[in-house]
Amino acid sequence: MNKINSLLSTFTAAALLWTAAAGASDLVSFEPGCRSHIIHRYEEVSRDYTYLEFSRNPQPCRLQGIIGGEHQTFINVLGFTGDRYSVSLIEKEDHPSFAVSGHGIKVSGTAENNEQIVEIEAMETFFSIAVYAHPYGEYQMTIKKL
Secondary structure, eight states, rough: OHHHHHHHHHHHHHHHHHHHHHHHHGGEOOOOGGGGGEEEEEOSEEEEEEEOOSSSOOEEEEEEEEEEETTTTEEEEEEEEEEEEEEEEEEEEEEEEEEEEEEEEEEEEEETTTTEEEOOOEEEEEEEEEESSEEEEEEEEEEEOO
């Protein structure tokens, strides 16, 4: 039965990703309050890159998306020395996850597995949040400057 469910999830993810518009924008949506954080978006058929900054608006940025199959979502955040950010993910369906990486940052987890704290140690840098799931997942993410 687990193999059948896994196969059905794979087909569902493939169908969603295949029927999406050529741009990945249908798979990631930002709440209206987050749009002022966006400084650049680049979309490919199976990749979605968004660049955010929080110096003009310190309010949290919330987004939701669908991930799976070959599709990958990357959120890149611009930070400066001493800035601290919280990145948290809520699973809406199946088991999406995320990883934070970058140079000149320190990443620490919290008591909850779905949140990581990012501290900028370099003068300025981008850190990247990669969202992934296999075979499929739906999520809601919150990025906030602490």
